[in-house]
Amino acid sequence: MEDSVLKLKDFNAFFGENKVLKNINLDIEERKVWTILGPSGCGKTTLIRCINRMHEMTPGAHTSGQIFLKEKDIFGINPVLLRRKIGMVFQRPNPFPTMSIAHNVLAGYSLNGIKLSKNERNEIVETSLKDAALWDEVKDKLSQKGTFLSGGQQQRLCIARTLAMKPEVLLLDEATSALDPVSTAKIEELIFQLKNQYTILMVTHNMQQAARVSDKTAFLFLGELIEYNDTKEIFTNPRHKKTQDYITGRFG
Amino acid sequence: MADPQIKWRKIKNDLFKGLVVFLSLLATLPLLLILFYILRQGFSSINWSFLTNLPKPVGESGGGISNAIVGTLIIVGTAAVMAIPLGVLAGIYLNEQRNSKVARYCDLAIDVLQGIPSIVIGIIIYEWVVRTMGGFSAFSGSAALALMMLPFIAKTTQETLKLVPNHLKEASLALGVPYYKTVLKVIVPAGLSGILSGAILGIARVIGETAPLLFTAFGNPFMSTELSKPMSSLPLVIFNYATSPYEDWHQLAWGASLILILIVLTLNMITKFIESRWKIQF
Ligand SMILES: Nc1ncnc2c1ncn2[C@@H]1O[C@H](COP(=O)(O)OP(=O)(O)O)[C@@H](O)[C@H]1O
Ligand SMILES: [Mg+2]
Numbered sequence: 105m106e107d108s109v110l111k112l113k114d115f116n117a118f119f120g121e122n123k124v125l126k127n128i129n130l131d132i133e134e135r136k137v138w139t140i141l142g143p144s145g146c147g148k149t150t151l152i153r154c155i156n157r158m159h160e161m162t163p164g165a166h167t168s169g170q171i172f173l174k175e176k177d178i179f180g181i182n183p184v185l186l187r188r189k190i191g192m193v194f195q196r197p198n199p200f201p202t203m204s205i206a207h208n209v210l211a212g213y214s215l216n217g218i219k220l221s222k223n224e225r226n227e228i229v230e231t232s233l234k235d236a237a238l239w240d241e242v243k244d245k246l247s248q249k250g251t252f253l254s255g256g257q258q259q260r261l262c263i264a265r266t267l268a269m270k271p272e273v274l275l276l277d278e279a280t281s282a283l284d285p286v287s288t289a290k291i292e293e294l295i296f297q298l299k300n301q302y303t304i305l306m307v308t309h310n311m312q313q314a315a316r317v318s319d320k321t322a323f324l325f326l327g328e329l330i331e332y333n334d335t336k337e338i339f340t341n342p343r344h345k346k347t348q349d350y351i352t353g354r355f356g
Numbered sequence: 357m358a359d360p361q362i363k364w365r366k367i368k369n370d371l372f373k374g375l376v377v378f379l380s381l382l383a384t385l386p387l388l389l390i391l392f393y394i395l396r397q398g399f400s401s402i403n404w405s406f407l408t409n410l411p412k413p414v415g416e417s418g419g420g421i422s423n424a425i426v427g428t429l430i431i432v433g434t435a436a437v438m439a440i441p442l443g444v445l446a447g448i449y450l451n452e453q454r455n456s457k458v459a460r461y462c463d464l465a466i467d468v469l470q471g472i473p474s475i476v477i478g479i480i481i482y483e484w485v486v487r488t489m490g491g492f493s494a495f496s497g498s499a500a501l502a503l504m505m506l507p508f509i510a511k512t513t514q515e516t517l518k519l520v521p522n523h524l525k526e527a528s529l530a531l532g533v534p535y536y537k538t539v540l541k542v543i544v545p546a547g548l549s550g551i552l553s554g555a556i557l558g559i560a561r562v563i564g565e566t567a568p569l570l571f572t573a574f575g576n577p578f579m580s581t582e583l584s585k586p587m588s589s590l591p592l593v594i595f596n597y598a599t600s601p602y603e604d605w606h607q608l609a610w611g612a613s614l615i616l617i618l619i620v621l622t623l624n625m626i627t628k629f630i631e632s633r634w635k636i637q638f
Contacts, residue, residue, distance in 0.1 A: 158530060163455055188532030198523040201636045202545045212531040215541050251637060262527070269531060 107134045109303045115169035126327045137304045139314040142324035148307040156190040157183040191266035192275040197258035199250035206246040212269040236264035256287020276306035323347045398614030401607045423579040424593040435501035447513020470507035478568035494587035497573025505558040512554025516547040549634035553627035560623035566591035590616045
């Protein structure tokens with residue numbers, strides 16, 4: 105049996121009275137790329153935001169059931185500490201507009217008041233930007249504002265900022281949906297590299313992308329987890345009719 | 357091209373454009389006239405001794421308004437020190453807790469406070485501060501001006517922070533930054549230029565207020581820098597000199613008006629500069 109990093113057990117999520125995730129049970133192994141697939145509004149974003157406890161920041165939002173990060177119930181961990189272990193990249197690139205490229209990478213440390221030596225800072229900036237495949241493009245303008253970069257570069261900067269915190273799990277919510285094909289290809293390649301070090305859970309609308317980069321795929325429909333399996337199985341041999349209808353483009 | 361209908365349309369366009377430009381100029385005309393008139397009247401009385409001397413008794417020439425300039429700086433400065441931190445904090449609160457009942461109640465209270473006439477604020481401060489302290493004082497004048505600045509600064513802070521996109525807050529929270537640090541280190545810096553220019557505009561709006569100072573700071577013919585004593589200020593000097601029967605005091609009032617207007621214009625220009633230079637693109 106493989107090591108499970110994340111485990112959802114009888115998990116439900118609500119916006120007020122509205123139940124948007126229904127009895128989810130899921131086991132996510134270490135150093136794998138998982139895709140959450142499903143039509144718009146089925147609860148993919150909500151699922152991801154529950155895992156780093158951003159969901160509960162929305163007024164009226166609440167959950168029931170359990171999520172474990174390496175056997176520990178995440179609802180027993182201080183959300184601030186949990187979010188340092190579970191990094192998240194959003195759909196729209198959101199670098200901090202007041203900060204330079206280098207400061208954006210270090211934001212998780214500086215905003216938290218964690219002191220670093222100059223060497224440590226340089227080291228973190230360089231490795232994070234290299235890991236995010238952005239170093240070569242920005243190494244000569246680290247002190248420029250991050251918002252001057254292109255959309256694709258901004259998104260990789262946001263990935264670098266997340267990697268700088270050395271998280272155990274990386275959540276990507278349609279991280280390439282706002283980007284051009286070249287930037288998308290770069291980020292896909294990046295995900296492929298990163299899975300040697302991280303457990304990655306990504307949401308995508310794009311089935312080709314899911315097929316290209318992920319090891320496992322989970323299909324979500326109207327808040328229910330219909331099935332999950334090896335990505336190849338899901339795409340070639342889905343067990344449920346709904347999954348088949350979705351991947352063959354009959355709806356969604 | 358030669359189509360007469362298109363030609364006629366073009367004429368109509370030009371006529372309309374001309375009308376808009378003419379009306380805009382007409383609207384700025386009073387402002388220009390005021391500036392020109394004050395400049396003409398006040399310019400002759402402004403010189404070095406006007407700025408550095410104290411007022412002289414009637415009949416003696418060459419008096420200055422140094423005490424009023426210093427007084428205005430002290431009174432308004434003290435008001436700013438009181439109102440800016442409080443106003444900014446209130447604005448942050450109104451923006452962050454916009455769904456809470458208490459915040460909506462505060463919002464309403466601030467709107468009402470903003471609508472209270474300045475003379476009424478003067479009377480209230482007279483009752484609350486002047487009477488309790490046992491006499492007129494610069495501090496009570498500052499308190500009155502602070503009360504007038506407070507709602508304006510709270511509102512501009514709130515409006516500025518409303519424009520800071522929510523995704524920046526989420527980016528910070530998702531990095532494991534606690535909520536209060538997110539507010540202080542991400543949201544407020546993103547709106548800093550708006551908050552700063554709001555604070556300076558708040559100062560510019562109250563610096564010429566006369567009514568609330570009449571029965572608080574009261575005025576003082578001598579140089580005073582003590583907050584607990586009556587203190588002179590530019591609007592008070594203008595009011596006293598302009599309502600006096602003496603021609604050379606009228607002249608001093610024009611000079612003081614010009615100084616006051618120059619200060620207000622400078623403050624306005626500083627806010628424009630801050631807004632254009634430090635504006636953050638989201
Ligand atoms: N802030 C919110 N308040 C109330 N309901 C929401 C909110 N965000 C999402 N929802 C609802 O939750 C459901 C799932 O949304 P979401 O997780 O964003 O779907 P997806 O990411 O798969 O498109 C949708 O029906 C949506 O209407
Ligand atoms: Mg979504």
